[in-house]
Amino acid sequence: MRVSRGNVFTISILSLLLTCFSGCSSSSEEPQPEVQPTLSYALSNEIFPNPERGFMRLFSANSEGAPLSASTLSSLRSNHITLIHRVYYLEKFKDAPLSAAQLTLIQTDMDLIRQAGLKCVLRFAYTDQMNGTDAPLATIEQHLDQLKPAFETNRDVIAFVQAGFIGPWGEWHNSTNGLNTTENEKKVLFKLLDVLPTELMVQVRTPAKKQQIFGSTTPLSKAAAYTAEKMARVGHHNDCFMSGGTNYGTYTNIQPEKTYISNEALYVPTGGETCPPQSGYSPNCAEGRTEMQLLKWTYLNLDYYQPTLNAWRNSGCFDEFQRNLGYRLALVDAVLPAQAGLNQSYKLAINLTNKGYAPLYNLKNTYLVLKNKASGAVHQVPVPVDLREVKPGTTYQLDQSVSLTGIPAGDYDLFLKIADRAASLKDRPEYSVRLANTGVWVPETGLNSLNHQLKVGSF
Structure with a gap:
């Protein structure tokens, strides 16, 4: 049977494609970064006390x-x-x-x-x-x-x-x-x-x-x-x-x-x-x-x-x-990884807004708080952010990596703590800033739940 030059070309292309499908797939097998879902937070219309306002x-x-x-x-x-x-x-x-x-x-x-x-x-x-x-x-x-x-x-x-x-x-x-x-x-x-x-x-x-x-x-x-x-x-x-x-x-x-x-x-x-x-x-x-x-x-x-x-x-x-009156900070949304390696960094991507008339004027200390779901042990990780920058009517992007060095493997609930910088007041819930969202405030501890869990371990 005679094969035309056009058919030979077509067969060659098909052969190359079949070869690539069977032998060129190694790049698709590379591990891809896990796409994290965006967490959304509902605003609260509740009246509640907050320090200095x-x-x-x-x-x-x-x-x-x-x-x-x-x-x-x-x-x-x-x-x-x-x-x-x-x-x-x-x-x-x-x-x-x-x-x-x-x-x-x-x-x-x-x-x-x-x-x-x-x-x-x-x-x-x-x-x-x-x-x-x-x-x-x-x-x-x-x-x-x-x-x-x-x-x-x-x-x-x-x-x-x-x-x-x-x-x-x-x-x-x-x-x-x-x-x-x-x-x-x-x-x-x-x-x-x-x-x-x-x-x-x-x-x-x-x-x-x-x-x-x-x-x-x-x-x-x-x-x-x-x-x-x-x-x-x-x-x-x-x-x-x-x-x-x-x-x-x-x-x-x-x-x-x-x-x-x-x-x-x-x-x-x-x-x-x-x-x-x-x-x-x-x-x-x-x-x-x-x-x-x-x-x-x-x-x-x-x-x-x-x-x-x-x-x-x-x-x-x-x-x-x-x-x-004063500041009224609230979570808008966040992208937070579900896993973190032992002693590795952890990336926070959180959007905050200020629904109040004014910003914070006194510097606060902000922490990512990890609470172990099994033991209840709490770890506070400083977040290098100045929340005075969350001006009224704006959305502020908190994009920071924090170190999880020394935090044991385990499953954790995540919280934000916005505390007074005075040593005498930093652990008192009355002096912590409450975020204006539904279902986040923990009055006994002065923590704001991020409604997210993190697994720390060797991956």
């Missing part, structure tokens, strides 16, 4: 006055409150050093705050009357030197410190000692920053005060944020929030200064209290939501101004504000 309660004390009430403090968490505002009036010491009794009062309060699982915003002043008198600069500086040990000892339960000291209520106006000048305000602020531990931030009463002290209207940059530079440690408080217009002099150039605070508040805290609205202004839900989102509001006094707070309650947005 939300509605707060105000507690003022006169010189050598009564300490905080342990029972009152212990009841706050049931109302989702984790933060108090402690204001000390030093009216007895305008021309004298602080007494041992005054310093003991402060330490007693800090111990009670710690015992209750709370933190505080601190302020010091010399009068709570508009026509009252404050203290001279030399006295303020002496008092700050005396307070330095208390700041050091209690840095763990101090959320922020307000600049205070000058004028009625420590609000930096109408000083009877001529302290409401940029030069003197700078001296008080810088002295306060010098005696405080560098990780603690200070809030000033108006944006113009910070701009004048630092000689710049340029907001804090990302490059300078979270450093020990003084400008990076100064945030803002507004004690006539939601009152309309200039907020009783809080602003001198309203829109540019609000924009300035909005940009700064990516890195420094904002908070304060409402005030009686000025004529014609209605601090309704829409206005409150807009302002809190713009200014990245992290806390608000629950004790003043009641008509505004009650209007929000009656209009149905109070719960919304309670839920969203």
Whole structure:
């Protein structure tokens, strides 16, 4: 039988293909990386307490006055409150050093705050009357030197410190000692920053005060944020929030200064209290939501101004504000391997979001926690991430490899722990950050379940 050249070519190609199918398959037998399913997490709409954010309660004390009430403090968490505002009036010491009794009062309060699982915003002043008198600069500086040990000892339960000291209520106006000048305000602020531990931030009463002290209207940059530079440690408080217009002099150039605070508040805290609205202004839900989102509001006094707070309650947005004041971090999804070799690294790929009005301002320590399913043994692995970077309204990619060195073979449940960086608080669940997802929070331990199991072994 004769075979044409075309048929020979066709037969040759078929022969090569058959040979390749039978002898060229080695590459397809190479082990392929296991494709990991994406874990998804449902958002929670629940209201719950988290450290250093939300509605707060105000507690003022006169010189050598009564300490905080342990029972009152212990009841706050049931109302989702984790933060108090402690204001000390030093009216007895305008021309004298602080007494041992005054310093003991402060330490007693800090111990009670710690015992209750709370933190505080601190302020010091010399009068709570508009026509009252404050203290001279030399006295303020002496008092700050005396307070330095208390700041050091209690840095763990101090959320922020307000600049205070000058004028009625420590609000930096109408000083009877001529302290409401940029030069003197700078001296008080810088002295306060010098005696405080560098990780603690200070809030000033108006944006113009910070701009004048630092000689710049340029907001804090990302490059300078979270450093020990003084400008990076100064945030803002507004004690006539939601009152309309200039907020009783809080602003001198309203829109540019609000924009300035909005940009700064990516890195420094904002908070304060409402005030009686000025004529014609209605601090309704829409206005409150807009302002809190713009200014990245992290806390608000629950004790003043009641008509505004009650209007929000009656209009149905109070719960919304309670839920969203400050940070509200949540898991979006994650890709997590199901197996890991002994003493090998483990890759985390987790997306987080922030549904709150503000970021975290104080650094937290984040851990991957492995709990052995058989023995219950727990292992904490540090995750090198700064969750202050999870800004409001954004999705943040946590892509990190962590070492599993020293973790025995076994089957483990995985959790995220976001803990206070203070050694005294890192193992207390009240100071751990709860993620806003359904079915992840373990209240007894302060852990957030990743709803995932990991097998560690030799593979």
